[in-house]
Structure formats: structure tokens, C-alpha cells
Amino acid sequence: MHATLSRIPVPDLAAGKRVERYLDTLTKPPGSLGRLEALAVQLATLTGADFPRVSPPGVLVFAADHGVAEEGVSAFPQEVTAQMVANFVAGGAAINVFARQIDARLEVIDVGVAGELDGQGVVPAKVRAGTGNMTRVDAMSLDEATRAIEVGIQAADRAITAGCRCLIVGEMGIANTTASSALLAVLSGEPVSRVVGLGTGIDATRLVHKQRVIERAIAARQADPSQPIEVLARLGGLEIAAMAGTYLGAASQRIPVLVDGFIATVAALVACRLSPSARGYMIFGHRSCEPGHDIALRSLDATPLLDLDLRLGEGSGAALAFPLLDAATRMLSEMATFSSAGVAGSDARS
Template identity: 75%
Template structure:
């Protein structure tokens, strides 16, 4: 990232206040639709539209490999990353099912898959064929981290330019919970044991090993918590960087971005450390079962919309939460006011 600040405008808080007042004229007790009302206000302020729209959504799935997979921190071998990318392209993954359900445009972006990616439909933005093993060296250079961020920004820009009015980010990368936990531990100064979870479903012995790997990588790399790009380059992943870039571009374009689970939230944290104004354009889809997710959410002062005990990634939890954004917009646009409906309003004032 250059030293030039990104042109991220503040949300239109005054418009949000007007929308909040309008909500109280609708045929319901004030505040009775709870967080849905707050969501409607936030979407209006983000977009600058009194009756915001979030359809169609755009799902961006970024894929990359991690050298730390060589340490045996995952239940699956590294080649699964490329195999799952092929599954995305074929339409057979969970995110494909959920994206079809919400009428989303879905794009799969290879920012660093180690193996060959077969099939048409994958956007080639490969910065390098996977990161280095963070147990022994930096994951990537600062320039490579910047390149992956820019790839994420371009993907977000493509989606918006094709008409998407809300973005969803997801990822695929064997061992990316290890990299995400390492980045999160440094950025939040929290102990590794509190953050590292089972990822793809590892047993107790491998979980203990995974924690030792993360602790050793942080000690060896020793990145500066005040330098988020440096933390990302030292310990992170190319898909994490790309998701951070998508968060930044969504904020620049005043488009709401629905964040998925643990790994996507760590990417969002990186984005917000790079450009704090990006936080105002993020909505958090769900609470993951990964223990570090609660810490990442707290660092962003975020309350997710759903808690379904998910831990898949791919953008699945965010896609499942998307209908709540649609409902918030429809409530604003379609509910009658007390005056329109001829219903007596609250007379306690």
C-alpha cells in the first residue's frame, strides 16, 4: 500500500438519522424489528440512498495455498485447494448452492494456488504459487502482499461495475486458519492458545502441534503489530490479503460488504488497520466456531447477524445472512406508514 490515503468517504449519518425517524412512522411499534432496523439505517448511510438496495449480490471467492501446510497443521493435504477450486467452477460446492439461492454473481479468483487450476471460469490473479512456510521464513514480500491486496480491489471493482450492490467475500486455502490465527495474535496481542482452533477438524494432538507452530512462527518472524502490511507479509496468506483488498475497494465505492467467518474477519481486521474508514462499510454475516473469531469480532466491535456453528468458509455464512440485508431494504421500501394505512400511531409523545 502506498502512503496515499484511500478516498473512503464517511457514511451519511444525517441520512441515517432521517431513515431512523422514517422507520418510526411505519406500522409497527418503534424499534420492534430490533437489529433489522439498525441494519436498514446503516445500509442507507453506507450507500447514501434513503431506500437502499443490495441486490444483486456479488460473491468473491479467493483461493491460495500456504507453505505452512508442510507442518501438518491441517486434516487435508494441500492439493485439496486446487481440487476445491475446480469444484467451485463446476458449481458443486456449498457456496455455489447458496450463491444460486440468493441470485448472486460468483467469481473465483486464483491469487496463489500452488497447483495447476483446471477449468474455465477462474480469474488468474496468481501473485505466486502459494506462500512460503511461515515456520521458516516470511510468507511473502511486502510487494507481494500489496499485489494480492490490489487483486482483491480489482475483483471488487469488477463486481460493482457489473451491477452488484453488495459484496460477499470468501476463501479457499488449506492451512489458512493457521495463517489467520498468527496474523490475529499479532494484531490483537492475544495469546495463541486462545485463538487457534481445529480448522478442518484436527484432533487434540494436532491442535497442540498447530498452536506450537503458530507460536514459533510469530517468535521467528517478530512482525510489528503497528505495521499491518508487515504482519500480513510475514505471517498471512495471499487470499487473506485479497479479501482485505476487496474490503477496501467496497468502502471506496460505498458498497456494503458482508464478511464471512474467521478468516474473512481477520482479513477485514487487516483492512481496517490499513484504512480505519473501511469499518463503516462492513456487515458481519455469522459467528464461526473457530475460537479466534470472537476475538477478531471484538477487535472490530462487530456483532454478526447469525450464529449457526459454521466453520466452512468459502463465503457460506455471509451468503446465508444476505437475505437479512434484503429484508431490511424491503422493510424500508414496502411497509406502509401509519398515515398511509389509516392506523392510529403511538400517542405517548
């Protein structure tokens, strides 16, 4: 992990400036494509390329279980994690549909599912069989948190070696909104009541219970917010750690990452606390319905591309946003300039 952190380069501001000037030579009024132009500049800045590419994309879905599920914080039983992994492998989940739509390479990684997974199609990288119940014990050890981060770094490396030019990171883990809310409350300093939402669809009574469980866990674990790896180990999840690792691994190779919803953004916050330089390589796909997502986005000074009232996870919202990145790069590489098209440019003096 430390070697990866030391390799994250500074974004190339000069490339962004060159693309900004080039955009004004294309056959359109200056700035008329709005945020798409800003996205093209951002992609140039983080890749260092005047004509960046984001295709083909790679989708990495990390799966793990959470010991805190035994506190009844989710609408679904823990075995759903393994069942949904089987659904990913069979190609029947939302992320499978959206990954096919954008011709993405998809990999499902078991970083901490409680049970053994049958069949082919899952990358085995289990650090441990689910986290501990954070109301009673640390979710994992510092060594386990570091190993889970390394799983994410290695997954990023596999995808990039396979030719992926942009990564989309997703997750599956019953009770992972509980872990994410605990992480966010500690890292942001916000009260638990502001960061906790309905997750996968609990009712109002269970929402109050979920808040109390998180408050108990935070009080019991006493994690130091200035030590992100400690906060991750005491209150986090194995898949959250792996997602953070993927962000760091992608940044170390100048590959953009398209961040999904609430859980993915909390993982991004962890990554940025470990290495602030990683922030420059993140593009935020959508705004989730989870109330804590706005807090996490503000903590990262991030404005997402879409707002579709999504709250599924899996990387689904980021996959839906990917065509905007592709459009931004195609605008640069395929649009004619005023000169090449023989079109008179605007006269700034008129």
C-alpha cells in the first residue's frame, strides 16, 4: 500500500490548459457544451493526454459481509450477499446489464463473504470471512484492513493491464451502509442522525435502531479520525477497504475512476484521507438518495454528474454515467475545428 501511495503523481495542469484552449477551436460557441467541456479538461488533466481515452471501461465489484448485520440493521439477511454474488456471476444483476451496455470488462472479487462461494467467475481474495460485529469488537485488524486495500490495488492493476482506461468500482455486502455511515460520521465529525439513511429499504423504526447501533459502535471503538486506517479497521468493511485500494491503485497509474454512490464515496473519502493526491483522479457519477451521500460529497468538494434517485450500489450509477465521459473524449477527438471544417469562427470583438 505504501509503495502505491508514493507513486500517485500530481495531475497535469498543463494538459488541461491545452485542452481548454483546443475546445474553443471546435465548431461550437465557446463553452456551449457546458459541463461536458469541463469533464474533457478534467480527463486531460488527470491522464496527461491531450486526447484522453476512457474506453474500454472496467467494472470491479467487491463483495464482503459485515458482523454488525447480526444487530438487525438491514432489511435483508446476511446470506443475500453470497446469493447476489451468484447473481453477478450469472449476469442477472443491474450492474451486469449496465456493464454490457457500455462494453465493460467486469470482475467480481470476494474480499470477505462470510460463506464459501461455489462455481467459477469470482476472483478469490478473501481476507477473512466477514468483519467482526463493530458494536462488540473491531471490525478487523489493521493488518486485515491493509490487506483488503491491497486486494483493491491488485484488482485495479489487473483491469489496467487488461487494457481498461477507466475504472468503475462497486460493492455488495449486507449492512454495508451501516459501516459506511459509521465511517462517515467519524471522518466528517457529523452526528450519526445526519448521515444514516434507509439503506436497502428499512422502515422508520429500524432506522432509529440502526442509528443507535452505529452510535454504540462509534462509542465503543473510539477511533481517531486523524488516523484513517484505524477508523477503517475499527468501523469499516473489507469491501470498503478494497474499493479505497482500487482508487489508490488507479490514481498511481493515471487512470480515472468513476465513483458510484454513498458507499463508494465513503470509500473515496477514506482513500483521500490516506492520500489527498488521489482526489484528482476521481469523477463522481451520481448523487444517491442516502442522506449521508451529500455530506460525503461535500467532504470531497465533489459535484456528481447525475441525480436519478438511485440507491442500489453495485457500481450501477457510475456505469450509467460512463457514457458522459465517453462523449467528452469523443468530442475532443472527433469534432471538427473551425479551420478543418472551413467554418468562420466567432468574432470576440462583435
